[in-house]
Amino acid sequence: MTWTTRIRELLSARRTGFSLPQDFYCGQSAFEADLAGIFEAQWIFAANAAELPEPGDFLTLDIGRTSVLLVRDADNLVRGFFNTCRHRGSRICLAETGTTARLTCPYHRWVYGLDGTLERAPDMPGDFDGAEFGLRPVHVEIVCGLVYVCLADEPPDIEAVRATVTPYLAPHQPERTKVAAVSTMIENANWKLVIENNRECYHCEGSHPELLVSLLDFPVGDVKKADEAKLRILDAAQARWGQRGIAYTTAEVGRAFRCVRLPFKGGVRSMTLDGELGSKKLLGDLTDPDMGSVRMFFAPNNWHHFLSDHIIHFRVTPLAPDKTMVRTTWMVHEDAIEGWDYDPVRLREVWDKTNIQDRMLAENNHSGLSSKGYRPGPYSPTVEAGVVNFIEWYAQALERAASSAASEAAR
Numbered sequence: 324m325t326w327t328t329r330i331r332e333l334l335s336a337r338r339t340g341f342s343l344p345q346d347f348y349c350g351q352s353a354f355e356a357d358l359a360g361i362f363e364a365q366w367i368f369a370a371n372a373a374e375l376p377e378p379g380d381f382l383t384l385d386i387g388r389t390s391v392l393l394v395r396d397a398d399n400l401v402r403g404f405f406n407t408c409r410h411r412g413s414r415i416c417l418a419e420t421g422t423t424a425r426l427t428c429p430y431h432r433w434v435y436g437l438d439g440t441l442e443r444a445p446d447m448p449g450d451f452d453g454a455e456f457g458l459r460p461v462h463v464e465i466v467c468g469l470v471y472v473c474l475a476d477e478p479p480d481i482e483a484v485r486a487t488v489t490p491y492l493a494p495h496q497p498e499r500t501k502v503a504a505v506s507t508m509i510e511n512a513n514w515k516l517v518i519e520n521n522r523e524c525y526h527c528e529g530s531h532p533e534l535l536v537s538l539l540d541f542p543v544g545d546v547k548k549a550d551e552a553k554l555r556i557l558d559a560a561q562a563r564w565g566q567r568g569i570a571y572t573t574a575e576v577g578r579a580f581r582c583v584r585l586p587f588k589g590g591v592r593s594m595t596l597d598g599e600l601g602s603k604k605l606l607g608d609l610t611d612p613d614m615g616s617v618r619m620f621f622a623p624n625n626w627h628h629f630l631s632d633h634i635i636h637f638r639v640t641p642l643a644p645d646k647t648m649v650r651t652t653w654m655v656h657e658d659a660i661e662g663w664d665y666d667p668v669r670l671r672e673v674w675d676k677t678n679i680q681d682r683m684l685a686e687n688n689h690s691g692l693s694s695k696g697y698r699p700g701p702y703s704p705t706v707e708a709g710v711v712n713f714i715e716w717y718a719q720a721l722e723r724a725a726s727s728a729a730s731e732a733a734r
């Protein structure tokens with residue numbers, strides 16, 4: 324049975340407003356569908372372009388079984404390639420990040436330029452045409468400094484997302500940053516559980532004391548339904564931002580993308596344990612530390628917080644039905660000085676602790692729903708509205724992918 328047939332069966336067994344049937348989280352067919360229909364079809368967040376500041380800087384990421392290589396070429400362009408040699412298919416770059424003048428396959432030493440051209444293939448016959456064996460490119464788009472890759476032949480439109488997000492991110496100038504800290508975590512949970520956990524703060528009260536120093540949770544969809552104390556903080560922040568022309572209202576692109584600027588708790592300026600700035604050097608040309616944070620989500624694999632003093636990017640990639648990589652990067656102003664403007668240990672404390680707490684929640688969730696006793700359960704339409712939204716997006720994206728794969732197979 325192909326993944327298209329199985330996924331249609333699974334989709335028809337799904338109950339709207341409920342968590343998914345078990346096989347969506349645990350089964351191999353659903354995992355194949357998630358790769359083919361979602362991760363090899365949609366725009367996937369890879370990194371901030373500032374993680375590759377110089378020509379020759381590279382970064383690799385695994386999307387399912389596919390390793391992707393991002394490299395800044397001699398003309399300063401960020402390019403994306405399948406990290407698979409055109410000789411016999413070895414991985415070329417084995418490290419997660421690095422700098423190199425050329426891309427040399429470790430197996431038989433074929434050498435590629437930073438633009439993917441095959442430059443050297445030792446001992447191949449005289450009539451061998453290297454021009455046919457350049458690295459296979461993947462689509463790359465940079466949205467306000469954020470690098471997205473797409474493995475599909477024809478990528479979906481990203482322009483609506485770019486137009487929507489630009490007014491929110493522009494003041495933070497994500498492209499004028501540098502890496503302050505990185506964490507990579509493997510979670511023993513399906514990738515959708517990691518995202519579902521991120522799309523609600525129903526669990527925050529009992530789980531995230533460090534995050535709740537700063538974070539004010541507002542109802543998804545209608546922030547004005549918050550309680551009075553929160554609304555007072557919100558109104559004051561919005562009045563201040565409104566006067567200065569700073570974007571804050573909730574903006575969406577279908578169910579796939581959402582961003583909003585929200586204030587922190589009273590007196591708090593950043594996501595640190597004491598609520599004070601994590602970097603004295605504010606981002607871009609900002610002079611006001613009270614910017615709250617832009618919270619951005621773009622299905623399927625990324626969410627971000629853009630603060631006055633730093634940015635936190637979260638990237639989720641599936642490795643197996645029960646294995647997911649979560650990579651977090653903390654970015655500060657490109658001119659911020661470590662030890663003077665910021666201390667990376669202090670900067671990352673809140674989200675390091677929160678990530679570990681979230682990993683435990685997602686792993687317990689995966690373990691519990693793998694049981695014979697699991698039955699899909701109801702999401703709260705209010706506090707879990709973000710999860711409902713994500714699951715509906717997911718089901719529709721898979722349905723579309725299954726239909727087009729089926730009609731292609733019938734041709």
Ligand code: FES
Nearest residue numbers: 408410411428431
């Ligand atoms: S597989 Fe890369 S050089 Fe042989």
Ligand SMILES: [Fe+2]
Nearest residue numbers: 520527531681
């Ligand atoms: Fe959480």
